[in-house]
Amino acid sequence: MNIQNTGLSQLIFENTYGENIMSKDDLMYYTLVIAGVFMIVLSAYASEGDCLAIRNYDKRQECLAYQRGDPADCTSIRDYDQRQLCRARADNQSRFKKLLGR
Numbered sequence: 001m002n003i004q005n006t007g008l009s010q011l012i013f014e015n016t017y018g019e020n021i022m023s024k025d026d027l028m029y030y031t032l033v034i035a036g037v038f039m040i041v042l043s044a045y046a047s048e049g050d051c052l053a054i055r056n057y058d059k060r061q062e063c064l065a066y067q068r069g070d071p072a073d074c075t076s077i078r079d080y081d082q083r084q085l086c087r088a089r090a091d092n093q094s095r096f097k098k099l100l101g102r
Helices: 006-015 024-047 057-068 082-099
Strands: none
Touching: 057 082
16 A cells, blocks of 8 residues: 555545544544544533632632532532531531432
8 A cells, every 4th residue: 555645535434454543423423422422521620610700719619519419529618607507508518419319
């Protein structure tokens, strides 16, 4: 196989003997699977995007703890009362998620 005289499609779909390695349908399927995984990853980051826009550190941590349902995220909040309130809200959120099975 002379690489200089072949097109990109021949490099992808044919081996050195001219036999098909992958059909165009297979390539489309794998492309869609990769795009789907990429979109799922992006949506996970987008859900935290609202909290990450908050400039106040304590409020941002409280927002993240509530969204994740993880009271441990509240440990860095400076004010004791706000930290306890954050833990209570995050704990309620995690219990609610467990009831829903998420």
